[in-house]
Amino acid sequence: MLELRDKEALELITAHRRWLYNDRRGKRADLSLRTLRGLDLRGVDLTRAKLTGAQFINCNLDGAILVEADLFGVNLTGTSLRKANCHSADFRGAILAATDFTEATLKACDFRDGTLLVSVAGTVAPPVMEKGAETSSKMARADLAGAKLHHAVIKRTDMSAAVLRKADLSGANLAGSSLKDADLRGANLTGCDLSRTLMNRALVDGANLSGAVLRDANVFNVDFSNAAYLDILDLKDTISVDDSAEAAAAIADQIKAHEDWVESSGVKGTRADFFGRDLSAVDFSGRTLTGAVFTECRLRAARFDQCRMSLAILSRADATGASFADADLKGADLTAAILRRVDFRDADLRVQIVTLPDGTTREWPVRAGDAKFNDADFTGAQTAGMLAAGAELTGAKGDKAILAKLKG
DSSP, rough: BBBBHHHHHHHHHHHHHHHTTTTOOOOBBBBBTOEEOEEEHHHEOOOOOOOOTTTEEEOOOOOOBOTOOOOOBBOTTTTOOTTTTTTTTTTTTOOOOOEEEEEEEOTTOBBOOOOEEEEEEEEEOOOOOOTOOOOOOBBOOOTTTTTTOTTBBBOOOTTTTOTTOOOOOOOOOOOOOOOTTOOOOOOTTTTTTTTOOOOOOOOOOTTBTOOOBBBTTBBTTOOOOBBGGGGGGGOOOOOOOOOOHHHHHHHHHHHHHHHHHHHHHTSSSSBBBOOOOTTTOBBBBTTBBEEEEOTOOOOOOEEEEETTTTBBOOOBBOOOTTTTOBBBBBTOOOOOOOTTOOOOOOOOOSSSEETTTOOEEEOOOBOOOBBBOOTTOOOTOOTOOOTTTTTTOTTTTOOHHHHHHOOO
């Protein structure tokens, strides 16, 4: 695809603005299949512009006007559209990895599936997202009223306080997303995957939740009494945990003290001991929890992605539906823990080798005897040396040889 430079982009946008005002010198902007990389396009008016298959890579479109724009198959990887007006724009088949729609107007937009076939060097294929790109996008406080999101995949997206009134989310996958304080009144959520979502205080009056999957979702202070098809709504696997600022601050202080303890080898701070606490749905992602104690904790749907958790103690904890993707769990104690539906993708569960003060070394394998790993996902996980005698692995996913060894 031909890359567009700053000067050429400015000329096309200027001509488009004239076209919008019926100036004979103007011309409708057509950036189809063009690449724009790292450009500052704040506040530009691209109303009804043709942007089919365009590549906006790490661009700034904050405050831009994209009303009724044709963005079919567009790649917006890493692009910011904060407070942009995209009313009625066509985003079918768009790549929205790490796209920031915070406070954007997305009313009546179409985010349904769509496949754009482009010809590159004689090969016809869909446009591809750049390697190494972040995948989570942001739609906090965005206005998506009436948006078409049928079968859309919007996993792990911040949609807190978003307006989704009467939006069509039927069959959509919002797993792991935040819908805290979201307005879902009258929305069609038929068959929507809301597993592991944070729905705290969301408004669902008149929403159609028939067949919606709410497994491990945090529904703290959600009133379902006026939702449609309430009689068949399955809430038995949901959780309800306070996420107030006070509760979050107390946990944050304890984690910071633990990180100081780890960094100073015990000279400063205090080791975190959460024994028996209910920490369901808490997000610990990216934190240092080496040697932390979670014995007998309730950790349902908690997030430990990319955490440093070597030698952590999670014995007899209930971490159903939690995520430890890409976490360092070397030498952790998982004895008799409930780890059903846990995401261990790319996690490190190998032996931890520790050098003692006298210069000798000691090995700590991951201990997972009698743990329940039913339906857990070990794809890409490293488990060499893991001790799992008596563990349940029914329905677990991952390398067959690794699973067989754990069962063995």
